[in-house]
Amino acid sequence: MSTHSPTRWGPVKSLLCLAPLLVGVPLLAFRVNYALPEPVVDSVNSATGLPQLSEARVLAHAKYLSEDIGFRTVGTREHAAGDAWMVQQADDIRRQCEDVVRAHPTKKLECEVWHQQGSGAHRFDMMGHRLYKTYVDLTNIVVRISDGTPEGKQHAVLVNAHVDSTLPSPGAADDALSVGIMLECMRVLVNTPDWSPSHAIIFLFNNAEESLQDASHLFSTQHAIRDSVRAAVNLEAAGTTGREMLFQATSEEMIRAYSHAPRPFGTIVASEVFSSGIILSDTDFRQFQEYMNVTGLDIAVIGNSYLYHMRKDLVENIEPGVAQHMGENVLGLLLHLSSADSPLPRLTEGFTRPHTVFYQFLGLFIIYSFRTANIVYAALFAVSVVLARAVYVDPAPALRTKSMLGEHVKSAAAVATAVVGAIVGANVVAVLMTTGLGKGLSWFSSERICVLLYAPAALSGRCLVLSRCHTLLTDVLYAGALASQLLFGRLRERTTFVSVILSQSVMACAGQLLGIGSAGVLALTASPMVVAIALNAFLTKASDDISLWSYAIAIFTPLSVGAQMFYITLDVFVPLTGRMGEEAPAEHIIASIVAGIGAYMLPLLVPFVHRFGRRTIARATILCTMATAVTIAVFSMRSPFDQMHQKRVFVIHMENITTQEQHLHIAAADSAPGFPQLAQRIAEEWSVPGAVPMLMNMDAWNNDWDVMYPVSAVLTPYKFEMPLRPEHLDVIDHGFAVSATNDTIDRAAGTRSLTLVIRHPGIIWSTIAFDAHVVKWALDDNPPDEYARHHVKEASFYGHDAWTLSMVVKIPEHDADARIPVNFVGIHEKAMWPGKVAEKAHGGRAMQLFEEFDAWLERETAGTVDALLLGCIGGITTV
Template sequence: MSNAPRTRWGPVRSLLCLAPLFVLAPYYAYRQHYALPEPITELINPSTSLPQISEAQILAHAKYLSEDIGYRTVGTAEHALGDAWMVAQAEKVRAQCDDAVRAVPGRKLECEVWHQRGSGHHRFDMMGRRLYKTYVDLTNIVVRLSDGTDAGKEHAVLVNSHLDSTLPSPGAADDALPVGVMLECIRVLVGTPTWEPKHAIVFLFNNAEESLQDASQLFSTQHPIAHTYACYISLCPPCALLLTVSCDAAAGTTGPELLFQATSEQMIKAYSKVPRPYGSVIANEIFTSGIILSDTDFRQFELYLNVTGLDMAIVGNSYLYHMRKDLVENIEPGVAQHMAENTLALLHHLTSSESPLPELASAGYSKPQTVFFQYFGMFLVYSFTTAKIMYATSFILALIATRVTYVDPSPALKKGTSFVGEQARGFLVVTGSFVGAAVGANVVAFLMDTVLGRSLSWFSSIFACIFLYGPAALTGALASQLLFGRIREKTAFTSIAVLQTFIAVLTQMFNIGSGGALFLSSAPLVPAMLLNSMLTNPGDDISLWAYALGQISPLVTGTMLSCAVLDVFVPLTGRIGEEAPAEYMIANIVAVNGAYIVPLVIPFVHRFSHRILVRAVILLSMVTGISMAFFAMRSPFDDMHQKRLFVIHMENITSQEQHLHVAAADAAPRFHDLAVSIAKEFSIPGVTSETQVMDDWNSDWDTMYPFSAFLTPYKFDLPLRAEHQDIPLKHDLTISAVNSTVDAAAGTRTFTLIVTHPGIIWTAIAFDAHVIKWGLDDNPPDEHARHHIKEASFYGVDQWSVDLVTKLAPGDETGEVKVNYVGIHEKAMWPGKRAEKEQGGRAMKLFEEMDTWLEKETKGSVDAMFLGCVGGVDVV
C-alpha cells in the first residue's frame, strides 16, 4: 500500500458521499416495518380449491359488528345484539362442521358450542388502587374444535377476542377485527378436508373485556372446559391504560401484527413458525415489566389458570382513531390478512404432532430465556446462553481489533498517551455525547412545555417528534465534544465498538434480552475496523467505506426499532394526563434512538478541526431554534388525531340538580381555554367553570374509576332550559339495605346492600367503612377505608347486591353507611345512541347541540364522549 499522503475531503463532500446510505437504509427499514401482505378477497383458493384466509370476509364481520350493530358497550341493547349474532355464527360453525365430516367419512373432527351465562365478582387492582367488580348474567360464546377424543381435548390452545366495545366506540379494530380473524380461521380449518387436530382449539368470544375483563374471568373460573387448555393466544389489543381512560383505541390500524407479549420460551418458539413474524424482545420486556400500564384478558388467564400465552395485536399508528374513529374504513388493507395468516399458522403448529402443548401441560412453562429481533427481513431467535457467548465473543473481538489497529498518536496530538489512557478518554467522550444528546433534547422539552406552553406539538404525526427533538439531541451530542477537546477519530470509532459490545454483554448477564439491540448495531463495527486497516495507512482518516459498513446495521435496525417504539409511545405519551412528563418522555426516546441509529457521528466530527465542530454546533442550534418556532405554531390535534373530551351530564338524585362535567385526559395545552368556552356557551350566565379535585372521593366520575385519575375535570352549573322542562328526570337508581342486624356485643353490623338500576348501566358505588367480611373476597382491608365497587351486567338486568359485615365505630349504634352511587343511562350515550336520541331525555338534547358546537368551534379536532349519568348520596 502506498505511503503517499491522502487528500482529506471536507465535511460536506464526505456527507454527500455517505448520503445515499443514510437515505436508502432507513427507507428500506421503514418499508420492512410497515410491509403488509396483499389482501385476499376470494374465500376459496382457485389453484387448490381449498379455503383460504380472506380479508374481505374478516372485514365484513368487523363491519357488521361495528357499524350495522354499532356501539356494543356492555349492558346496552347493542351488546345483546352482538351476543345473539355471535351465537348464530357459532351455530353456523357447528353446521359447517357436521357437513364437513359427512363429506369426508372418517374425518376426525368435532365442533362443540357453548353459550355460557353466569354471574360473579373479582378484585381488579390497578394504578395502586383497589377496585372490586361484580357482574350479573354476562355471557361467553365458546367453540371447540377437536378430533373428538378425550385425549385430543386434554391439552388445548385457547384463542381469545372480545365482542364488546368500549365507552364509546364502535370497536372495529378493538375488537371486532380479531373476532373476524377467529371466525375466518375456523372456516378455513373446518373447510380443509385433510386437517385433523391432534390437540383441540378453544375459540373464546368473550363478551365483557372492556368492563375490566369480566367475561374472561367468568370463563376462567366457571366454564367446565377452562382447565383443559395449556396455552392461549390473545388477539385483543393491549388496552394501554395510559393511552386511554377506558381502553378505547388501543389497537392499531396500520402496520404489521406485533407480538408484544410472550410469557414463555415455548410460545416464542411457536410464534417463530408463523409466515410473517414481527416483534422484538424489547417490546416483550417493556410490556411484561409494567413500564407501560396496559392490560388485556391475559391477566385473567394467568391469574386463575396459570397458563402461558401470546398477546398479538396491530398497534401501528394506534392513535389514528379515538373513540368514534375506530371504524373499518380506517383499517389499512393487509392488516387483517397479516394477523389472520399468522394466527392460522400458529394454530396449525400448536395442533400438530410437533406441538409444545403436552410439554406445557405436563412440565409447565419456563419463563422466556430467548432473544428475538426483526433483522434485515429475518426473525432472529436464539437463547440467552447463545446470546452470552456471542456477545462476549464480540466484546473480545472488539478489544483485539482495537489493540491491533492502534497506532501511536500523531505529533499533532498529545505525546506519551498510553493505549489504555487514550481508550478511557474515548469512552468518556462517547458517554459524554450520549448525555449531551439527552440534555439537548430535554432542554428543548422544557422550553416547549414550560416556557412556551406548546407541549404535544408533535402529536398528530408519528415521526414529527424526530424533527423537533432530533436536531436538539444532535446539537447536545456535538456540543459535549467541545468540553473534551480533540480526540483521535479512530479512538472514538473503536471506543464505540468496545463500549456497545460491553454493555450488550453486561445487560445479557442480567438476563435482559434487550441488550441484543446493541449487539446487532455493533456487529459490523469490528469488520469495519479491519476493513479500514486494509484500506488506509496508519494515521490516515478512517475510510468512508468503513463508516458505510459500520452504519448499515444501526441505520436499519435502529429505524425499525424506532418505528415500533414511536408507534406505541407517541400515542401513549399524548394520553397520559397533565401530570405525566409526556414531553420529556418523547424527548428522551428521540435522543436515545438517535444515539443508537447514528453512533458514528462522534468519530466523524473528530475527523475535522475544532473550528468545524464549533460551526456545526452553531448551525444545528439555529436549526433547533427554527424547528421549535415551527412546532410552536403547530396544533397538536387535527380531524384524524383528535383531542379526547369526556362529558358527563349529571342528574343528582339527592339534590335534584343537574351539572355538566367536562374533562380531558391528554397532556395537551389549552384545555382550560376550551373549558372556559364551553362554560360560556352552555353554563348559567355569569358562572365560571370550576376546577374539580380528582381523587377517590370525587364520585361524579366513578363510572370510569380508576382511570378517572388521569382526568382533569371541570364542573359547570347547567340552566334548566325551557325546551327541557317538559322532560322528566329519570331517577331509576336506588340503594337500599335489607336483612340488617346490629350485634352490639361484637360491635358489628350485618346487611345486604342492594343496587336497583332499571335502564341504568355501569353502576358504581363508593363508601367509607371498616369491612370485616363481605361477599367479594376473603381479604377486605383491615381498616376503615374507601371502597369502590363497579358493576357490569347483561342488557335488561337491573339489580345486584353485596353482603357486608362492617365494624361499628366507637359510639355508633346503627352502623349506617353513607354511599355515593352513579350510573349511565343506557339510552343517553352520544353518539352511540344517536338513533334513539328521543329516549335519552335532557342529556341527549344537550349532547346533540354540544357536539355540533364543538365540531364547528374546534374544526373537528376534538372527539367528545358524552354520557348521561344519574347519581346521588344515600345513607343505608
C-alpha cells in the first residue's frame, strides 16, 4: 500500500531540486567561517585621529621575535634576548603613558612595569604520567594599566601570552603573534584620549610556557599583584587556518564579556571538547585556574599551519587578517572588562562552572542560560509530541495510540541505527586503510579531503542499515503484536520525519539535564524542523509526500551548523593526528568525526529515502559502496605528506658521558606508513656497516628521550650505533654531573636525607629520573607513598647551570645505604638544528652531524619531513 502521491518526483529530480541548498549552504558556512577583516596598516585612524590596532605593527613585533631573534627555547641565548627586548617594549609603553599624563594632567592613567625573576617547582601531570618541574631564575614582564587609585587596582583582568617558542620553532604564531597583539592593545589603550580604566588590566608576557608553563606558575604563585586578578584571558595558537576562536570559557560572566568583542567566534562544543582532555594540548590557562582559582577565557588564533611544519612558523605563513581579527576582539574584550560595566568585582568569591550555552550561527554569536535552555528544550519536546500525534492518521481509531507508538518507535530506531551505521561504515574503511592496506593518514595533507574518503562509506553504512532495519524491526515488533502498522512495507515518511524531531528534542533535553551544553546544537536544528513540518500542512495534503520546500526549510540549519563544525573540528584535529602516536586511533577519530558530523548535517536522510522505497535505498547503497571502493583505491595511492604538511620526526644525537658511547635516536609521532623504511635508509647511510635499526621500547625507563618526557610516550623510537669518526674519539667532557650533599642516614627512622646537586654547564632542559620511596622532598607536600619511578625536569634562565633537589627517602631492605641510581640527560644549548644554525661551529659533533643529516633528509624525502634535531648529553650515576 502506498501513502505517496502518484505525481511525486523521483529521487534524482528531488535531489537536483535540493542541490542548491546541499551545496550552497556549506559554501556559505565556509565563507562565514573563514571570513577575516581587512588588515590595517596605519597606527592612527586618518578620519578620527585616534589610535587604532594595526596588523602591520602586530606582525612587525612577531617578525622581530621569530626571525630577528629566532628560536627562543627556554634557557638559550635567544630566550634571554627575547626577554631583554620585552623589557624594552614594556618600558616604552610606560614612557608613552607618562607622556600622555603630562599632556593631560587630569587624566587618570598609570602604567607600572615589573621584571619578575624567580625560582620554584610544581607538579605537572600530563598524558596520564606524573611529572615534576623545577625552574631557576625564570622571568616575566608584567605591565599593569590602571587609573592609579587603590580602588582601580583592586579588581584586575590578566591577559597573557608567552614570549618563548617551542623546541623546533621560531614561534611566529605560537606565540609571538599574541605578544604583538598585546603590545598593540596597550599602545591603543594608553593613547586613546577619552579612555580611563575603571578596573586594572595586567599584561603578562610570560617567558616559559613551552617548558611546561613554568613562568605562568611563577606569576600565579609569587607575584605581588596576583591576588588582584579576578579573571584571566590567555592568548594562544592552534589549528591551521581561519580566525581566532574561543577554546575554553569557565564562567557565564566571562562568556558574556566575550560577546562584547566585535567579532566573537566560538562554540560550547569546542569548549567542552577541549575541557574533556580529548585534544592533546594544554596552555598557561591551567596554571591560572589551579593556583589563582580564577575564571577566564582561553583564546587561540587559528591562522597558521605551524602544527604541520614547526620550522615554518613564520610571519609570512600567517594568513592576512588573522592578527586584525584576534587583536580587535581582544581589544574590545579588554575595553569591556576594564569599564564600569565589568563583571570583575562580582568574581571576588571565585567562580563556578558556567551554566551558559553559546555557539556560532552564520556569523551570529548566540548565548543563553541553562535555565532558558531547560524551558526552550522542554517546549520543543512538547511540540514534537503534539506533532507526532498530528501527523499520524490511522483508519482504525481503536488502535490509534498503540499503532502510533509502534510506528514512532520503529522510526526512531531506524534513525538511531542509521547514525550507528554511518559511524560503523566509516570505521570499517578506517580499519581497511590502516590494518588492511597500511595506508593510514592518507588524507593528512589536506584538512578536509578526508570527507571524500569517509563520507561515501558513512552513507553506504546508513543506507545498508536502512535497507535492513525494516525487516529486523518488523520481526521484533510484530512478535510483540504492537500494531497493524508494522505490516506496511516501508516506514512512513511523515512519521519518520517527526521521529527525527522527537529524537533530537529528547537528546537535547537529556543532554541539558546532564549539564552538557553542547546538546543545544540538537535543539538548534530540531526547531526549524518543527517549523517545516507545521508549514507542510499548508503545502500538501495528508496523503502526499512531504513537500520539498519543507525539506529545504528543515535542512538549512543542520547543513550550516554542521558544516561549520566540520571546518573547525578538522582544522584542529587533522594536524593533531600527526603527533598522537602510533597507538592512538587517529584514523578512527577522523572517520568518526566525518560520520558523526555528517549524520548531524543530514538528519532527514532517513525520511527522505523512505519516500522512494527499499529499491531506491538498495541502489543508493550500491552506488555509495562503489564510490567507497573508488576512494579507497585513490587514497591508497596518496602520500600523506607534502612540503606544507610534513611528517614530524624527532632526532636525538646522544652522547653518553658514562659509557663514552654515541647513538642516534629517531622517532615519529604518527601512524602513517613508511617510517620503518625511512629508519632502515637512515641506518644504511648513517650507522655502522650492516646496522639494523633497533626498535626501542618507549617506557618510563627509556631515559634517552627524557628531555621530551612525557610527550615521548607517544613516540615510536629507533636506535642506531654511530660510527666513530676521528673527530669523535675525544673523551666527552661537558661538566654535566649529579652528586649528593647534606647526606645523612637515620637508622632509627629508616630514612636517608640528601640534596641532589645537578650541574649542567651549557646544557638546558636537564632531566633526572630515579627509583625511590620518597618520604619528603622540596617539590611538593605529597610525594607518592610507594617505591616509584620519578621524573624531574628543569628549566632555567640562560647562564644558570645548577639546581638542587632536597629529599628524604626510605631505606630499602635490600640496600642499607639507600644508594640511588640517577639517570640524567639534557640538551646541549648550542646543538639544536635548525635553531642554532648561526652557532653551529660551537655545537660540537652533534651539529656537524645534523648539518649533513638534515640536508640528506631533505633530499631523501623531497621536503616532506620536518625534523627536530637535538644534541643531548646524558649518563647515569649512583648517589
